[in-house]
Amino acid sequence: MSVVFKDTVKAKEFYKAFWTDLINELGSQIDISLLFIVKDPDFMMYIDSNGIKIDDEIGDAKADIQFTLSVDTAHQFWLKELSLPKALATRRVRTKGSLPKVMKLLPLLKPAYARYREYCEKYNLPQKI
Amino acid sequence: MDYLDISLQLSEDDIAIKNAAHEFAEEIMRPAAKALDEMSAEDGVAKKSPLWPFLKKSYELGYHRILLPEAYGGLSLSPLQLNLVLEEWGWGSMGLGVLLGVAAFPFFAIALTGDDELIEKYVIPFCECTDGSIRGCWCGTEPEHGSDILYFDDFFKNPKIKGNVQARLKGDSWIINGQKSAWVSGGTIATHGLTFLQVDPSKGMAGGGVCVVPLDKGVSRGKPLEKIGQRDLNQSEVFFDDTKIPANHMITEPDYYPEMVDLILGAANAAMSALATGVARAAFEEALVYARERVQGGVPITKHTSVRQRLFDMFAKVEACRALSRAVFNFNFNVSPPVTEYSIAAKTRCTQTCFEVTHEAIQILGGNGLAREYLVEKIFRDARASLVEDGLNEMLAAAGGLTITETYPRKSSDIY
Numbered sequence A: 001m002s003v004v005f006k007d008t009v010k011a012k013e014f015y016k017a018f019w020t021d022l023i024n025e026l027g028s029q030i031d032i033s034l035l036f037i038v039k040d041p042d043f044m045m046y047i048d049s050n051g052i053k054i055d056d057e058i059g060d061a062k063a064d065i066q067f068t069l070s071v072d073t074a075h076q077f078w079l080k081e082l083s084l085p086k087a088l089a090t091r092r093v094r095t096k097g098s099l100p101k102v103m104k105l106l107p108l109l110k111p112a113y114a115r116y117r118e119y120c121e122k123y124n125l126p127q128k129i
Numbered sequence B: 001m002d003y004l005d006i007s008l009q010l011s012e013d014d015i016a017i018k019n020a021a022h023e024f025a026e027e028i029m030r031p032a033a034k035a036l037d038e039m040s041a042e043d044g045v046a047k048k049s050p051l052w053p054f055l056k057k058s059y060e061l062g063y064h065r066i067l068l069p070e071a072y073g074g075l076s077l078s079p080l081q082l083n084l085v086l087e088e089w090g091w092g093s094m095g096l097g098v099l100l101g102v103a104a105f106p107f108f109a110i111a112l113t114g115d116d117e118l119i120e121k122y123v124i125p126f127c128e129c130t131d132g133s134i135r136g137c138w139c140g141t142e143p144e145h146g147s148d149i150l151y152f153d154d155f156f157k158n159p160k161i162k163g164n165v166q167a168r169l170k171g172d173s174w175i176i177n178g179q180k181s182a183w184v185s186g187g188t189i190a191t192h193g194l195t196f197l198q199v200d201p202s203k204g205m206a207g208g209g210v211c212v213v214p215l216d217k218g219v220s221r222g223k224p225l226e227k228i229g230q231r232d233l234n235q236s237e238v239f240f241d242d243t244k245i246p247a248n249h250m251i252t253e254p255d256y257y258p259e260m261v262d263l264i265l266g267a268a269n270a271a272m273s274a275l276a277t278g279v280a281r282a283a284f285e286e287a288l289v290y291a292r293e294r295v296q297g298g299v300p301i302t303k304h305t306s307v308r309q310r311l312f313d314m315f316a317k318v319e320a321c322r323a324l325s326r327a328v329f330n331f332n333f334n335v336s337p338p339v340t341e342y343s344i345a346a347k348t349r350c351t352q353t354c355f356e357v358t359h360e361a362i363q364i365l366g367g368n369g370l371a372r373e374y375l376v377e378k379i380f381r382d383a384r385a386s387l388v389e390d391g392l393n394e395m396l397a398a399a400g401g402l403t404i405t406e407t408y409p410r411k412s413s414d415i416y
């Protein structure tokens, strides 16, 4: 059971808003597509430079990198409480997609950490778990 | 010699990268490797050694950056491209291939952390380096702990087993003391070490940490190691004497050290399988070329059915190595974390096969196979070392065996 999100609707809304802003900021820098398979609460989110698709909207779109993780793990990652090597080594984040592509993504995410905290404040989410 | 690639998936880019790596292996690696093999280990790192122009050329061509992300100045090669390059490096020289691989090791590990400060300080200068002056190494093996650093039995958590290198936190710094064994590849010449050490002795070998250590202050080295094979690969002990590193240089702490060792092994063993494939291919080619010319019984020995059978067996073994190595690269560099038992399978199979093929190459060359003048003499010795390198094959099998007895068959939904 997630300690951050009590219901799926709120989790989807939160991450959709967060990623929409991030994509607008990154523009053409984000030239790869991502699929998040989120657990507890369960949902799927597909992201590319055109925007965000959730669950059924995704259809058979293929992503360059697929991440499987729980929503609490995502939260800890964005709060920088969990490093990517630790998340990967302990299988809390699992990826499918070439390692160079995963590593290419990391520097692009830099501006997102500070923004994530702002979103947490806006949505009244805990900034530590 | 070029070979028919039976993969129809190679793009023009892939082929260009493979051809360039082959040219590098033939024109730069092989001559340097031959010269270094014939020198004493001490002369191999002396001022006039061919090692330095080799490193300079390798860095100029960007081969030290193959594992690193584009955003930091790396080449971001795809898993297949990495495999193609490493096979060519193995064909050129296993020892120098390993040296180039470990040179990037600490910087690759830092890049994975995404830590801005460490990336600015270490990864970017490494990628920008074109003279070979920034060189990493992997400080793992210790005088009293070789196979002990692999997790394949309960001993791993035995607090009575003390590491030879220990780190303790003092204020904002880690203080490191102890000794790494003479097997540290690039140990004499490295400027930075990705260092495995004991942080929490109460957890035994499992209480380890992984840190990045600039090897300047508080560090000394042993004499370059003399050995039977991969003589072109410099190796030596590394001693830490109250060596101080900032706290953020400890990139893995005991809470996930065993898992991190597994992840690193998954990448390193896969790389070893590609290098070994290249060595096996080199041996097969040398044997084939020789057999086409050597006349016995009044005909080239390739006219003798038994020689054809033996050459075919070598050919088939090389193809099998490549198929396994590429399949494992394709999987394990496309999922994170890697499924390490598959990398172990590739490393142990490919190095064992490579040893068999180089052994058979000597037999095909007859007496000449034992002579310094012929390449197979060197690559046979290099292949022998690979059965020990990056984990003894039987101990790797013990580690892989522990995993498969507990997890086979794995489900893809548990992997990605």
Ligand SMILES: Cc1cc2nc3c(=O)[nH]c(=O)nc-3n(C[C@H](O)[C@H](O)[C@H](O)COP(=O)(O)OP(=O)(O)OC[C@H]3O[C@@H](n4cnc5c(N)ncnc54)[C@H](O)[C@@H]3O)c2cc1C
Pocket (backbone or CB within 6 Å): B102, B137, B138, B139, B140, B141, B142, B145, B146, B147, B148, B153, B183, B184, B185, B186, B230, B233, B385, B386, B388, B389, B390, B391, B392, B394, B395
């Ligand atoms: C060419 C080369 C390059 C290398 N590069 C590096 C490097 O860059 N960095 C680095 O840190 N190290 C490096 N190594 C070291 C290498 O990883 C070790 O040599 C290897 O892990 C084996 O350790 P060991 O030599 O101490 O042998 P040991 O572990 O002492 O093994 C000796 C014998 O004991 C057996 N044995 C050991 N433990 C057990 C057990 N628990 N149960 C049953 N049998 C056991 C083994 O099968 C073996 O036959 C390199 C080695 C070589 C040859």
